Amino acid sequence: MQDEFIVKGNIIFTKDLGKYEIFENGYIVVGGKLVKGVFKELPEKFSELKILDYGHALIIPGFVDLHSHAPQFPNLGLGLDKELMPWLDSYTFPEEKKYSDSGYAKKVYSAFIRSLWKHGTTRSCVFATIHKNTTKLLMDLFAEAGLGAYVGKVNMNRNAPEYLLESTEESIDNTKELLEEYDHKYELVKPIITPRFVPTCSFELLKSLGELAKKYNVPVQSHLSENLSEISFVKKLHPKLKNYASVYDEAGLFGDCPTIMAHCIWLEEDEIELMVKNEVFVAHCPNSNGNLSSGIASIRKLLERGLNIGLATDVSGGYSVSMINAIVSSAMVSKLKWLESNRTDKPLTTAELFYLSTKGGGKFFGKVGSFEEGYEFDALIIDDSNLSIFNPLSMEERLEKFIYTGDDRNIKERYVAGKKIEEPKQY
Structure with a gap:
C-alpha cells in the first residue's frame, strides 16, 4: 500500500x-x-x-541543476581568470586524472553530493570522468543519498592529455557496460551518454555513442557553442559540416534521444531552428559563462523560440553549487543582455527564473519540478x-x-x- x-x-x-x-x-x-x-x-x-x-x-x-561536473568540485573558485580551453588544460584535466583512484573519488563525490543536498538540489545532470569504475561509484553514492540524477561517464579520444584519452573501442565498451548495468539498477539514478564535447571526440566515437543512445534509449548531454575559440576549433575539425550543432546531429546525438546541451551562447540561426525541431534542452550556466569569458546567452530569445531551458551551476566553471546563486546570476546577466540588445531582450523575472530552476529543468526528468x-x-x-x-x-x-x-x-x-x-x- x-x-x-x-x-x-x-x-x-x-x-x-x-x-x-x-x-x-x-x-x-x-x-x-x-x-x-x-x-x-x-x-x-x-x-x-x-x-x-x-x-x-x-x-x-x-531545485534541478541541468549541468554540473562532479570531479571538478575540488576546483571551485580556481582558475577563473582563464578562458575555457586554457582552463581545461591547467585545472580541469589534471584534476580529472585523479579519479582513477576510487578512494579519492569516494571522498570528493560524497562531499559533492552532500553539498547538493545542503543547497536543495534534488535532481541533477552530472558529468563524471572517463573512468568507468568511479563513474559507477558516483551513481551508487547518488542512489544511497536518495537524490535523483543522470550521471555520465565522459568520453574522450582526442585533443586531451594522454592520461585522459581512451581508444574509441575502449570508450564504447566501457559506456556500454555502464548502460547495461545501471539502466534499470536504480529508480532515481540513471546513466546518460556523455561525449565531453566535439573537440575531444572523433566523429567515429560520436557516431558510435549516438548508436548506443538509440539502442538503449538513454538521454544525451554535452556542451555546445560555449566559447568563440572552441567554436573556431570545431570548424577546423569539421570543415564540411555546417556548424557545431550539425556535428552532433549527424552523429545522432542531437534530439534522437532526449538531449541537453550546456551553454549555447553563440548559436547560429540554423542551430536554433534545429534545436527547436529536435526539442533539445538548453542548460543555462550564467556563472561559468562569465567566469571563463565566454559570453551571455540569449535566454529571452531562446524562450521566445520555444526552447526547453533549465538553469545550471556548471561546477567548477561556476563557482557555486547553489541553485539560488544560479538564479541570481541569471537575473543579473539577463539585464546586461537587455542593455547589450538595445533593450529588446527583456530581462528575466524572478518568477521566470524560479520556473526554469524547477519545472523548466525538471521536464528533462519527466513530471518533476x-x-x-x-x-x-x-x-x-x-x-x-x-x-x-x-x-x-x-x-x-x-x-x-x-x-x-x-x-x-x-x-x-x-x-x-x-x-x-x-x-x-x-x-
Whole structure:
C-alpha cells in the first residue's frame, strides 16, 4: 500500500513560465512518490491522513541543476581568470586524472553530493570522468543519498592529455557496460551518454555513442557553442559540416534521444531552428559563462523560440553549487543582455527564473519540478523567519527575499519522490 500523507504550509510553485501558483496555509496531498493534489481547503476524503504541518514556512519544489561536473568540485573558485580551453588544460584535466583512484573519488563525490543536498538540489545532470569504475561509484553514492540524477561517464579520444584519452573501442565498451548495468539498477539514478564535447571526440566515437543512445534509449548531454575559440576549433575539425550543432546531429546525438546541451551562447540561426525541431534542452550556466569569458546567452530569445531551458551551476566553471546563486546570476546577466540588445531582450523575472530552476529543468526528468497532480513530490521546506523581520511580505516577496538573501541554512527539510531525505554520509 502506498504511503499517503499531507504537508501543510505556504505553498508556492510555477505551472507556467513566469506565473506563480500560491496556496497560503495550503495542503499538498502526497500518495507514494506523487502529488495527488494541492488545496486551499483540505477535502473531507483526505481528513484521516497524517498532516505534517510546517506552519509559516514556505514549501517550494526542489531545485534541478541541468549541468554540473562532479570531479571538478575540488576546483571551485580556481582558475577563473582563464578562458575555457586554457582552463581545461591547467585545472580541469589534471584534476580529472585523479579519479582513477576510487578512494579519492569516494571522498570528493560524497562531499559533492552532500553539498547538493545542503543547497536543495534534488535532481541533477552530472558529468563524471572517463573512468568507468568511479563513474559507477558516483551513481551508487547518488542512489544511497536518495537524490535523483543522470550521471555520465565522459568520453574522450582526442585533443586531451594522454592520461585522459581512451581508444574509441575502449570508450564504447566501457559506456556500454555502464548502460547495461545501471539502466534499470536504480529508480532515481540513471546513466546518460556523455561525449565531453566535439573537440575531444572523433566523429567515429560520436557516431558510435549516438548508436548506443538509440539502442538503449538513454538521454544525451554535452556542451555546445560555449566559447568563440572552441567554436573556431570545431570548424577546423569539421570543415564540411555546417556548424557545431550539425556535428552532433549527424552523429545522432542531437534530439534522437532526449538531449541537453550546456551553454549555447553563440548559436547560429540554423542551430536554433534545429534545436527547436529536435526539442533539445538548453542548460543555462550564467556563472561559468562569465567566469571563463565566454559570453551571455540569449535566454529571452531562446524562450521566445520555444526552447526547453533549465538553469545550471556548471561546477567548477561556476563557482557555486547553489541553485539560488544560479538564479541570481541569471537575473543579473539577463539585464546586461537587455542593455547589450538595445533593450529588446527583456530581462528575466524572478518568477521566470524560479520556473526554469524547477519545472523548466525538471521536464528533462519527466513530471518533476511542480506540485501539479501527478508530479513527483520533490520539495524544500524553507524557514525564512530570519529574513522577513522588519515588514510583512507577500508570498512572492518572501520567495524573492529567500532567493536573493537566503542560503542553505534556511532549508529545513528536503523531499525527493515523496521521501524525506536526510543528510548524506561523508566518506
